[in-house]
Amino acid sequence: MKEIRQNKIKEIIENRDIETQDELLAELSKEGFSVTQATISRDIREMKLTKVSGDGGRQRYVLIQNEDTDVMQKYHQVLSAGILNMDYAENLIVIRTVSGMAMAVAAALDNMKLPGLMGCIAGDDTIFCAVRNSRYCREIIAGIKKVASDE
Numbered sequence: 001m002k003e004i005r006q007n008k009i010k011e012i013i014e015n016r017d018i019e020t021q022d023e024l025l026a027e028l029s030k031e032g033f034s035v036t037q038a039t040i041s042r043d044i045r046e047m048k049l050t051k052v053s054g055d056g057g058r059q060r061y062v063l064i065q066n067e068d069t070d071v072m073q074k075y076h077q078v079l080s081a082g083i084l085n086m087d088y089a090e091n092l093i094v095i096r097t098v099s100g101m102a103m104a105v106a107a108a109l110d111n112m113k114l115p116g117l118m119g120c121i122a123g124d125d126t127i128f129c130a131v132r133n134s135r136y137c138r139e140i141i142a143g144i145k146k147v148a149s150d151e
Helices: 002-015 021-030 037-047 069-082 102-112 134-149
Strands: 049-053 059-063 083-089 092-097 117-122 126-131
Touching (some): 083 134, 102 117, 102 126, 102 134
């Protein structure tokens, strides 16, 4: 049942702009699923959903996880071991890494295909990430932190 529900959640967020857990709960109810807020919250965490800015500044849930969980585990390892801190100005995110880790972290970020992240340039311990616009910066940093902290 959990797999069926999570597949339905994926379908819902791919086809509709869902901003809150309550909206997601309502959509699942329409589809015949009887779930609690706690279940929705667990599903969001397990599925690695994050929010990004949509049209008109409205937030919406998106799936940042690739289908290959082994790849996501590798991203987690690289990001958690390599990133020291992150900050942004305008549409540029600056990431400081452990010396020698910037290229690996940048490659992982580029491959994660985070919404709004256009690309990364890496040195030895610093990464510059070009972001489509400043609205995406906080969401991208939150998505990176989420992947780095999940185990």
